[in-house]
Amino acid sequence: MCAHIKKWKLIAALCGVLIFSPLAAFADDFHYVNILVGDRAADMGGAYTAISDNAAGSFYNPAGIAFGQGSNLSASVNGFSRSTKKYQDAMTQENGVKVDWEQDSSILLPNFFGTTYDTRLGTFGFSYAVPDSVQRRQDQTFNNIQSSVAGSYIGEYRLNIDDVDNLYYFGPSYAYKLSETFSLGSTVYVTYRDSTIIRNSFLTLNNSSNGAQTGFEWRNSYVTLTEWGVRPTLGAIWSPREKIALGLTLSKRFNFSTDRAVANTINRNVGADPNNPLLSLSSSSADRDFPLEVKLGLAYFASPALLLAADLSFYSGSGDFRRDVQTIRFTDQTLSAATPQSDEMATVVNFALGAEYYLNERYAVRGGLYSDFANTDQVKNDGLTANQPEHIDLYGATLSLTRYTRSTSTTLGVGYAYGNGDAQIVADSPKVQSVEVRNLQMFLSAAYNF
Amino acid sequence: MKKFFWRSVILIFLLSGASAVNASDFRARLSSQLSQKRNLDDIRAEISFGRDVAARILGTIPLVRDEALTLYLNRIGVALAASANRPDLAFHFALLDSDTVNAFAAPGGYVFVTRGALKLMADEAELAAVLAHEIAHVASRHIVNELRIRSQDTTGMSLTSLIVGSSDPVRLALQQMVDQAVNILFKRGYKQQDEFESDRIGTMLLVFSGYDPTALKRYLRKIPTLESQSTKDLSRTHPPLSQRIAKIETFARQNEFFRLKQGTLHQERFESYVRSH
Numbered sequence: 001m002c003a004h005i006k007k008w009k010l011i012a013a014l015c016g017v018l019i020f021s022p023l024a025a026f027a028d029d030f031h032y033v034n035i036l037v038g039d040r041a042a043d044m045g046g047a048y049t050a051i052s053d054n055a056a057g058s059f060y061n062p063a064g065i066a067f068g069q070g071s072n073l074s075a076s077v078n079g080f081s082r083s084t085k086k087y088q089d090a091m092t093q094e095n096g097v098k099v100d101w102e103q104d105s106s107i108l109l110p111n112f113f114g115t116t117y118d119t120r121l122g123t124f125g126f127s128y129a130v131p132d133s134v135q136r137r138q139d140q141t142f143n144n145i146q147s148s149v150a151g152s153y154i155g156e157y158r159l160n161i162d163d164v165d166n167l168y169y170f171g172p173s174y175a176y177k178l179s180e181t182f183s184l185g186s187t188v189y190v191t192y193r194d195s196t197i198i199r200n201s202f203l204t205l206n207n208s209s210n211g212a213q214t215g216f217e218w219r220n221s222y223v224t225l226t227e228w229g230v231r232p233t234l235g236a237i238w239s240p241r242e243k244i245a246l247g248l249t250l251s252k253r254f255n256f257s258t259d260r261a262v263a264n265t266i267n268r269n270v271g272a273d274p275n276n277p278l279l280s281l282s283s284s285s286a287d288r289d290f291p292l293e294v295k296l297g298l299a300y301f302a303s304p305a306l307l308l309a310a311d312l313s314f315y316s317g318s319g320d321f322r323r324d325v326q327t328i329r330f331t332d333q334t335l336s337a338a339t340p341q342s343d344e345m346a347t348v349v350n351f352a353l354g355a356e357y358y359l360n361e362r363y364a365v366r367g368g369l370y371s372d373f374a375n376t377d378q379v380k381n382d383g384l385t386a387n388q389p390e391h392i393d394l395y396g397a398t399l400s401l402t403r404y405t406r407s408t409s410t411t412l413g414v415g416y417a418y419g420n421g422d423a424q425i426v427a428d429s430p431k432v433q434s435v436e437v438r439n440l441q442m443f444l445s446a447a448y449n450f
Numbered sequence: 451m452k453k454f455f456w457r458s459v460i461l462i463f464l465l466s467g468a469s470a471v472n473a474s475d476f477r478a479r480l481s482s483q484l485s486q487k488r489n490l491d492d493i494r495a496e497i498s499f500g501r502d503v504a505a506r507i508l509g510t511i512p513l514v515r516d517e518a519l520t521l522y523l524n525r526i527g528v529a530l531a532a533s534a535n536r537p538d539l540a541f542h543f544a545l546l547d548s549d550t551v552n553a554f555a556a557p558g559g560y561v562f563v564t565r566g567a568l569k570l571m572a573d574e575a576e577l578a579a580v581l582a583h584e585i586a587h588v589a590s591r592h593i594v595n596e597l598r599i600r601s602q603d604t605t606g607m608s609l610t611s612l613i614v615g616s617s618d619p620v621r622l623a624l625q626q627m628v629d630q631a632v633n634i635l636f637k638r639g640y641k642q643q644d645e646f647e648s649d650r651i652g653t654m655l656l657v658f659s660g661y662d663p664t665a666l667k668r669y670l671r672k673i674p675t676l677e678s679q680s681t682k683d684l685s686r687t688h689p690p691l692s693q694r695i696a697k698i699e700t701f702a703r704q705n706e707f708f709r710l711k712q713g714t715l716h717q718e719r720f721e722s723y724v725r726s727h
Contacts, residue, residue: 053477067477069485120638243476301476304483358480404481406600449485 030389032293032315033350033372034132035081036398036415037112039074039445043400043413044354045368047309049297050237050247054447055114058127058173061247061297062185063235065116066123066175073115074447081441082106083134087425088434094144094153094208101425105136105163112445116173125173127187136163147205155206155213165195169231181239186232191253193227220265227288229255247297255287291345291375292316305358310351315375317347345375361404368398372417379422381432386424392437394419400443407449415441491601493538496591499599500558502624503631507546507554507562510636514545514565522723526574527561527581533658534589534651541588543581551673554635555584557594568724570672574716577724579656579666586651592644593631642689649694650701662713667698 028034036042038056048056052064055074083105090101114127138161145154168191175185198221205215233251240246266278292315299309352370359365372394379388400413417439422432488496514520520543527543539559546554549566556562561584563577571577587593594600634640640648649666657663670691688694702708 069478069482239476245477304478304480307479356479361480361484364479364481404484406485406487409481 028132028134030374030376030392031372031394032313032348032375033370033394033396035109035111035130036370036396036441036443037129037131038114039112039409039411039443039447040356040366040402042415042443042445043366043368043398043402043411044309044356045352045370045396045398045415047297047311047352047354047368047370049235049249049295049311050245050299051297051307051309052235052237052247055116055125055127056112057175057185058114058116058125058187059112059129059131059169061235061237061249061295062125062173062187062233063175063183063237063249064247065125065173065185066177066183067237068116068118068123069449073449075110075113075445080106081109081133081439083437083439086436087423088436090425090433091142092146094146099142099145103136103138103161105134107133107135109133122174122176123185125175125187126171127173128168128170129189130166130168132165132167134163134165136161149205151208152205152214153208155204155211157203158201160198160200162198162200163196165197165225166193168192168194171230175235183237185235185237187235189231189233191227191229191231191255193225195223195225197221197223197225216269218267220263222263224259224261226257226259227255228257229253229287243301245297245299245301247295247299249293249295251293253290255290258285258287260284260286289318291318307356309354309356311354313348313350313352315345315348315350317345317375346377348373348375364402364404366398366400366402366413368396370396370398370417372396372419374421379424379432381422383430386428386430388424390421390423390435392419392421392423392435394437394439396439398443409447411443411445411447413443413445415439415443485598485600489601492599495599495601496594497539497558499594499624499627499631500556500560500588502628503556503593503635504542504558504560504562506628506632507556507560507635510632511546511548511562511564514547516545519723520544523563523577523581526578527585530578530582530655530659531559531585531589533655534585536589539588541585553580553584555587556631556635557588557591557599559588561585561588571669571720571724572672572715572717573662573665574720575656575662575665575713576669577720578659578661579652579669582652582655582659583648583666584652585655586648587640587644590644590647590651592640592648593634596634596641596644597627597630599627639688645689645694646697649698653698653701653707656713657707657710660714662715663702663707663710665713665715667695667702670695670698 033046036046037059038048040054041048041051041056041060044051046060048060048064050061050064051057052061053067053069055065057064057068085103087101087103089098091099093099109130111130111133112128114125114129116123116125138159140159142157142159143155145157147153169189170192171187171189173185173187175183177183200218200220202218203216204213205217206212207214231251231253233249235247235249237245237247261283262281264278264280268278294314295311296314297309297311299307301307350371350373352368354366354368356364356366374391374393376389376391379391394417396415396417398413398415400411402409402411418437420434420436423435424430424432425435523543523545527541531539531541536559541559541561543561543563545568546562546564548564550564551566551570553561553563553567561581563580563584567580568577571580639645653663653666656665662668673691
């Protein structure tokens with residue numbers, strides 16, 4: 001019996017080398033600027049808190065829709081969005097060659113639709129936004145990987161990933177211009193998150209001397225999450241002087257319904273050990289806490305052709321991750337590494353800079369720079385701590401061209417974000433990997449004034 | 451000559467203000483000028499739309515069928531409109547058979563003044579002042595801009611096709627827009643800045659036509675002395691008279707109208723046409 005336990009511990013350790021801990025497998029909870037929403041707003045890198053004078057203002061600063069040039073309808077599509085995350089030296093082959101591991105997500109996503117309607121009682125709006133979305137499907141095979149079991153190596157490791165995770169906002173907005181220079185507004189979004197994470201992995205353990213297969217492990221993880229909540233936003237815009245506008249928003253997301261289920265199935269067969277399937281099921285309805293968001297924006301309307309804008313976004317350190325959902329763990333782990341107890345998000349301050357320049361009445365170019373800092377602590381590389389959430393700070397840039405007609409605008413743009421940091425992709429291992437992220441977005445959007 | 455030049459510059463500035471980005475609205479972007487530009491189809495749409503609005507006005511208040519008086523109104527109005535920077539429009543003027551003190555302007559150049567308003571006027575300069583104010587509403591496209599009347603409507607359908615269109619939804623959409631225009635004229639009123647702008651432009655048109663530049667102010671000062679019933683529509687659809695008068699005075703002072711030779715009143719001619727009918 002003791003021998004069996006020891007053997008299983010070894011296998012568990014072995015698997016620990018290979019079962020990546022996809023803390024960011026869900027739509028990215030570690031960053032706040034996962035998808036730039038809106039048409040003009042996205043083009044300007046999200047520096048839109050003090051502008052917000054079209055339908056996208058419902059998302060960025062509802063007070064701004066009161067300053068719209070008539071009623072507006074806007075829809076935007078990220079024609080193509082691709083995110084690549086490379087974990088460097090994630091694995092080592094039998095011949096000593098280090099192997100990187102790459103995750104990618106591609107999606108064609110309509111991420112915003114909004115409309116505003118100007119009345120004498122104020123400006124009303126309704127919008128739909130998708131601020132975060134992941135569709136990740138991967139089928140990967142790795143061969144001849146070093147194992148921690150003496151005299152053995154991993155002959156074959158297959159990993160199938162099928163993740164779909166979308167966060168939706170939809171709801172009404174209202175703004176009222178108290179004077180020609182000051183407006184207040186509010187958006188109350190209903191939030192809905194729907195996630196399904198499917199991981200399927202299979203590995204063989206082979207004898208180092210003759211290559212004969214001595215065991216296998218098949219592991220399946222199926223995680224579903226449904227969250228309903230609200231996200232009220234209060235906003236104000238003030239023009240203290242001609243050509244200058246200041247914007248301020250406060251918002252916080254509250255969940256009122258959570259339905260989470262985790263099913264892990266493990267089937268192992270090593271040497272003389274019998275086939276021994278393990279099944280663990282768990283569920284939870286605990287609602288998560290989210291940070292308070294405070295955004296401050298400044299816009300300088302230098303001329304009818306030139307507009308400059310800057311935003312600072314503060315996210316409080318409250319809230320929590322879904323570590324228990326996101327981490328695939330072994331019930332019989334053997335490593336002595338400790339998991340950090342605190343799941344709280346760190347305080348984050350992001351910036352965004354945007355510019356808009358009209359080449360003429362029909363064409364405008366826009367660009368933006370923005371940060372997307374991680375809300376996690378720096379990853380400790382102390383050889384003791386495991387299962388830490390990744391810490392990757394991102395910087396992004398956007399560039400777009402818009403063509404106007406009398407009542408419509410069509411925009412084509414690109415956004416690119418890059419960042420690097422540290423992660424621990426191996427479950428229950430204190431090993432730290434360098435990780436590099438590249439996000440590419442292509443914007444396609446249209447707006448209509450009526 | 452120099453004064454004439456500067457007055458011309460001011461008038462052109464005032465009139466062109468309606469078709470350019472408002473300098474005070476610093477949020478307006480360059481692309482918004484596209485929506486202000488007009489083509490021939492837009493002008494056709496404006497005229498056709500205005501004709502429907504005018505018909506609705508005449509369906510509400512009957513016309514005074516006095517050929518000589520109508521001709522008189524038209525002579526004065528057309529002379530004023532010649533300086534209004536809208537050569538694309540043929541202006542028409544008519545008298546409405548109502549005791550209320552009011553005047554209306556439908557897009558496309560259809561201008562009406564009520565019998566009650568005419569009764570309140572002391573001379574031709576005051577009549578010209580009221581007509582000039584209404585001409586300014588038309589010239590500046592206040593209703594057209596507010597309702598975004600143009601050859602391309604919100605569904606991409608041309609307004610001209612709306613007007614000559616055959617389907618019921620198309621007719622319904624047109625009727626709804628006409629309803630909104632009539633609502634502006636009879637109930638809601640123009641935007642305050644549009645009223646003030648029309649006062650300024652109307653005063654300039656008086657100056658250019660040689661009328662007494664204080665005529666509009668004189669006329670407005672008489673309105674509060676009337677019984678409330680006949681002026682209640684005017685009060686509801688216009689900014690407070692005291693504000694309008696104050697702004698006209700400021701405008702006149704800024705442009706040094708006091709240096710002008712006394713404008714004409716044509717009181718006798720007015721009496722002969724108006725009082726005799």
